[in-house]
Amino acid sequence: MPNLLHSDESSDASSENESFAQAEPLDTEADIHSPLQEVNLTKDIPSKESKVAIRFQPIGSTPLIKPQNFQVSGKQTISSIMKFLMKRLRLKTVHIYVLSSFQPTPDESLESLHTLFKTNNELILSYCEQIAYG
Amino acid sequence: MDPLLALRELLWEAAVNVRIKYGRHEYLARFHRSAYLPLYYTEIALFFSVLSLSPQLESSPIWLQDGDTPLKWNLPIGVLYDLHWLHRRNGIEPWTLTLCVSGEGQYPRDTIIPFPSPVMGEVVNYRDTVFQVIINLLKQSCYVLRGNSRAILSMSEHDTKALWKAIQTHDYDMYLTTMRENFDIETVRRLPVKVFSVPLRSYTQLSLSPKTENDEPTILGDTLQEFNSDKLYIQGIAIDDMLSMEVLQVWRQFRHLDNFLYIVAF
Numbered sequence: 001m002p003n004l005l006h007s008d009e010s011s012d013a014s015s016e017n018e019s020f021a022q023a024e025p026l027d028t029e030a031d032i033h034s035p036l037q038e039v040n041l042t043k044d045i046p047s048k049e050s051k052v053a054i055r056f057q058p059i060g061s062t063p064l065i066k067p068q069n070f071q072v073s074g075k076q077t078i079s080s081i082m083k084f085l086m087k088r089l090r091l092k093t094v095h096i097y098v099l100s101s102f103q104p105t106p107d108e109s110l111e112s113l114h115t116l117f118k119t120n121n122e123l124i125l126s127y128c129e130q131i132a133y134g
Numbered sequence: 135m136d137p138l139l140a141l142r143e144l145l146w147e148a149a150v151n152v153r154i155k156y157g158r159h160e161y162l163a164r165f166h167r168s169a170y171l172p173l174y175y176t177e178i179a180l181f182f183s184v185l186s187l188s189p190q191l192e193s194s195p196i197w198l199q200d201g202d203t204p205l206k207w208n209l210p211i212g213v214l215y216d217l218h219w220l221h222r223r224n225g226i227e228p229w230t231l232t233l234c235v236s237g238e239g240q241y242p243r244d245t246i247i248p249f250p251s252p253v254m255g256e257v258v259n260y261r262d263t264v265f266q267v268i269i270n271l272l273k274q275s276c277y278v279l280r281g282n283s284r285a286i287l288s289m290s291e292h293d294t295k296a297l298w299k300a301i302q303t304h305d306y307d308m309y310l311t312t313m314r315e316n317f318d319i320e321t322v323r324r325l326p327v328k329v330f331s332v333p334l335r336s337y338t339q340l341s342l343s344p345k346t347e348n349d350e351p352t353i354l355g356d357t358l359q360e361f362n363s364d365k366l367y368i369q370g371i372a373i374d375d376m377l378s379m380e381v382l383q384v385w386r387q388f389r390h391l392d393n394f395l396y397i398v399a400f
Binding site for chain 1: 206287339
């Protein structure tokens with residue numbers, strides 16, 4: 001399966017070094033942070049906005065992300081989660097699954113997905129570099 | 135013929151007029167509302183590539199824009215039409231879109247799903263990505279309907295191919311047969327619905343229960359009050375007369391091929 005969000009093919013070779021150098025911090029678009037690093041990266045969003053709990057689960061040999069639990073703004077989309085994972089884990093591509101069943105489209109909001117598909121108030125997102133479920 | 139089936143087939147065949155511009159050239163087309171834009175991309179790219187002697191149109195991914203807005207091709211064409219054009223429609227003027235190509239412009243990968251670039255000398259393969267997206271939408275709606283995605287996950291290879299062929303060739307009988315064999319819609323837990331509000335610029339996914347707490351059928355109008363809109367459309371039709379209908383009935387009749395019911399609010 002072609003990747004829903006893949007880095008530029010032309011810059012693949014250099015992007016690894018680049019992301020290594022950039023490491024963190026994340027850009028504002030990927031406003032995602034763990035409870036341990038409670039820093040609000042976006043300025044124009046009111047502080048009262050609703051956050052949702054998500055838990056990352058690697059599939060197969062995909063690297064683990066630490067911590068696995070995050071509080072994320074519900075307005076964020078799957079697309080920003082994909083970017084965050086690719087950057088953090090230095091992956092070229094990433095596939096995200098909800099409930100180990102389906103890949104949400106990148107424009108789905110975490111709030112919607114959390115409301116519909118949460119388990120014990122957490123949205124469980126499995127991720128892997130190669131396509132996992134047919 | 136069963137009136138429900140007749141209506142479903144009518145909706146399947148419904149089409150919209152579109153004009154696509156690239157430079158000084160134009161492509162006029164009639165697209166099925168229930169289809170997806172990239173199913174037509176190869177043909178459109180070939181047309182403009184020959185006309186304007188621009189071979190990169192076939193070898194680099196293309197996308198369509200309404201003004202400055204790239205069109206999210208993971209939505210059925212009819213939903214895109216209602217979102218972008220329904221309220222600007224003027225007489226018989228077709229919906230006018232601009233063709234863009236990676237290379238001349240940067241693919242808007244933050245807002246729309248990208249396609250892989252082909253290896254040197256080959257043309258872009260749009261179909262695999264489209265099919266993956268449709269299958270995942272079906273798995274997602276199946277999860278809402280059933281509480282799991284097994285019906286789609288366990289489809290045989292033969293049926294998966296038949297489903298894909300039905301979508302590509304726009305063959306309603308084949309689509310219906312394949313879905314019927316794998317998916318019984320008589321027993322549903324909850325109904326997958328997507329609501330797009332144009333004034334709020336928002337997109338909400340709902341999972342509606344077909345029955346209320348008192349075991350009465352859920353009525354469509356009661357579920358849409360939070361959107362505070364008096365102009366709601368399903369499949370391009372103003373829903374004023376449907377508001378008192380059971381939501382289960384509306385979903386059965388007006389859902390798209392990914393089994394989601396799409397509602398556009400103005």
